[in-house]
Amino acid sequence: MTAPVKARLFVAADLAASLAVDLPADQAHYLRNVLRLAAGDAVALFNGRDGEFRAAIAQADKKACRLQVGEQLRPFRASSDLWLCFAPIRQGRIEMIVEKATELGAGRLQPVLTRRSQVTRVNTERLAAHAREAAEQCERLDLPAMAEAISLEKLLADWPAGRRLLFCQERSDAPALLAAVQALPQDVPLGILTGPEGGFAPEEMAAIARLPQALPVSLGPLILRAETAAIAALAIVQAVRQN
Structure with missing residues (x-):
């Protein structure tokens, strides 16, 4: 045996x-x-x-x-190419984002520093270790790429032309994330952007809106905590893309 x-x-x-x-x-x-x-x-x-x-x-x-x-x-099978771009939050909660994003199959984890970010130093080596442990537990066959933290300005300046950016926008009449993802072709690469505690500054929201690849979306009428928004958005996108 x-x-x-x-x-x-x-x-x-x-x-x-x-x-x-x-x-x-x-x-x-x-x-x-x-x-x-x-x-x-x-x-x-x-x-x-x-x-x-x-x-x-x-x-x-x-x-x-x-x-x-x-x-x-x-045999090897890569997880999804979905990117999660998120504003860093305090210790304990940022590890939750990394852990759950790994379990949900995110392909790249990108911390993004914003005007209202309360955390400005990100220990990506420690977060990568959390991602590894999560991958071992959830039985995925790869690890998400754990990127170094960058500013929102750099994220937008370097955003790939062929990748749509699903911008989770609070207090807006943006279309629901579920409907927005269902309306996009299945083969279009996607990224998700969630904000810090307190949300994006008005000038940041304007800068995101100017990005041609950006698509404002809503996660519902309630104001979600930063980690909840990131996890909920990933779950919705993966539910559509993996069916």
């Missing part, structure tokens, strides 16, 4: 049957001391390009943790 998989890890190494993978110290500690796994236990590995593979722990001691790669469990 095949041993049950007891953990799932993202690794940077190439994956193929018969290869050996040496884990870094943090992952070795997690398997050995947190999960209490030992030689012979099975884990699943993925690296964002080769698919998912079963592996067995060949060595697990204080010096090293080596895995022997076995058969492929799933």
Whole structure:
């Protein structure tokens, strides 16, 4: 009988049957001391390009943790190309955005600094670690790209010509996000932009409106918290695009 998989890890190494993978110290500690796994236990590995593979722990001691790669469990399949552009918010809540966006299949996470942003320094390395943990848990086969924070001005100046920007606008008569996404061709690349606590400044809203690719949309009559808006918008878009 095949041993049950007891953990799932993202690794940077190439994956193929018969290869050996040496884990870094943090992952070795997690398997050995947190999960209490030992030689012979099975884990699943993925690296964002080769698919998912079963592996067995060949060595697990204080010096090293080596895995022997076995058969492929799933071929690689990329998550969606959907971008989430969001204003940074305080610690604890920004991690929620990253975690849930990863679970919902976002392809790129882009922090955007605005006039009313209360957080101006973003630890993208820490957020990338949260994204990795979320990907391990939700069984996606890749990680979202975690971009460095940029200003709203730079985001708009560099926005790709062929990608629509769904601008979540509070207190407006903009069309509902669901209807707006349903009206767009399925193959048009999309990005979502959500604002900070307190919303965008008037001059920022005007600048967004001048972007030809921008499409104002509404998430309903209620004023949502920043993390709620980001998660709700992703869920709506993915519900349309993944059907």
